Structure formats: structure tokens, C-alpha cells
Amino acid sequence: MKHPLTKTAALMLAAAPLVAIGAANGAASAAARTHVTEVMQILTTGTLKGSGQQPKITNSSWTVKKGESVTVKIVSFDDGTAPLMGQYMKYTKVMGTTNGKETVAGRVVTNVSDINVAHTFTIKALGFNMPIPVAPTGKSVTVVATFVATKTGTFVWNCYAPCGTGTTGMKGAMSTMGWMTGKVKVIS
Numbered sequence: 001m002k003h004p005l006t007k008t009a010a011l012m013l014a015a016a017p018l019v020a021i022g023a024a025n026g027a028a029s030a031a032a033r034t035h036v037t038e039v040m041q042i043l044t045t046g047t048l049k050g051s052g053q054q055p056k057i058t059n060s061s062w063t064v065k066k067g068e069s070v071t072v073k074i075v076s077f078d079d080g081t082a083p084l085m086g087q088y089m090k091y092t093k094v095m096g097t098t099n100g101k102e103t104v105a106g107r108v109v110t111n112v113s114d115i116n117v118a119h120t121f122t123i124k125a126l127g128f129n130m131p132i133p134v135a136p137t138g139k140s141v142t143v144v145a146t147f148v149a150t151k152t153g154t155f156v157w158n159c160y161a162p163c164g165t166g167t168t169g170m171k172g173a174m175s176t177m178g179w180m181t182g183k184v185k186v187i188s
């Protein structure tokens with residue numbers, strides 16, 4: 001009569017390592033989420049103001065986790081400038097990145113000169129700002145920055161360079177979700 005019990009005990013012992021492996025795998029996949037990269041492209045070329053062309057960004061909305069390191073990589077094909085003006089001049093500066101910097105075509109910078117700005121990727125509520133300079137005609141410029149989202153919620157990002165339509169350049173794509181604005185959701 002002891003045999004079945006012994007067998008059961010042996011099976012339980014055998015099962016224990018499997019549970020441990022399962023837990024380890026869970027921990028490993030959670031660890032893999034400590035750093036993600038979001039890649040976006042700004043599509044359109046040419047001087048936009050008054051041309052009727054509208055700049056559009058790909059992957060405009062995404063979800064990340066609070067506390068994880070998020071690398072934002074923006075490849076812009078836009079060779080038209082939209083200099084920042086007035087209250088938006090502050091967005092020539094890189095803000096809220098983990099090292100206070102971004103890279104532009106591999107070069108480390110802390111700002112982009114006003115006349116060279118084509119767009120910004122700004123999550124105002126998170127204090128995060130990436131100025132995007134004009135791309136060489138017929139080519140693209142890659143801008144990369146890393147930040148850590150410190151609070152949960154759904155935050156709208158905007159471009160503050162007047163790259164849209166209307167007399168202020170703030171209409172059209174600038175105020176259209178999925179074009180020059182989108183949403184960043186931070187979950188716990």
C-alpha cells in the first residue's frame with residue numbers, strides 16, 4: 001500500500017522543478033520588457049507650408065510600461081523646415097531624455113537650431129521633447145532618444161513646429177490624430 005503514495009510523492013518532486021522553470025520564464029519575459037524601442041517615420045518631402053502637403057507619422061500611438069526604458073527612433077523624410085516660434089521656442093531643446101540628449105544622424109546633441117527644426121515629438125505631460133531637424137533633400141534623418149515613463153495614463157503627444165496648414169501652420173496634420181499628434185499609453 002505504500003507504493004502508490006511513494007509514486008505520488010515522486011511525481012510531486014518531479015513536478016516541482018517544472019513549476020520553478022515556469023516561474024523563471026515568467027521573470028525572464030518581464031525582464032525583457034524593461035527596454036523597448038518604438039520606431040516611427042515622418043513621411044513626406046518638400047516645403048510644406050502652403051503646399052497642401054501634409055506630414056504624417058507612422059506608429060503614432062503606442063503603449064509602454066511605467067518604469068521601462070523607451071527608446072524612440074524617428075526617421076524623418078521631411079526636407080521642409082517649420083521653425084519654432086514664440087512660446088514654442090523652448091522645444092528646440094531636448095527635454096526629459098535619460099541623459100538630456102538625443103542623437104541626430106548618430107551625433108549627440110542637446111538642441112536643434114530653430115531654423116533647422118522640421119518637427120518635434122513632444123509628450124508635454126511627461127516633459128519629453130525631441131526636436132526633429134530637416135532631412136537632407138531626398139534622404140532621411142534619424143533621431144533617437146531614450147526616456148523612462150514615470151507615471152501611468154494616456155498622454156497625447158504633439159508636434160509643436162508649425163508644419164500643418166492655416167495661417168499659423170497649426171491646423172491640418174497638426175491637429176489630426178495619427179498625423180502630427182498621437183497617444184502614448186503608459187501602463188503599470
Ligand SMILES: [Cu+2]
Nearest residue numbers: 119159163180
Ligand atoms: Cu510636425
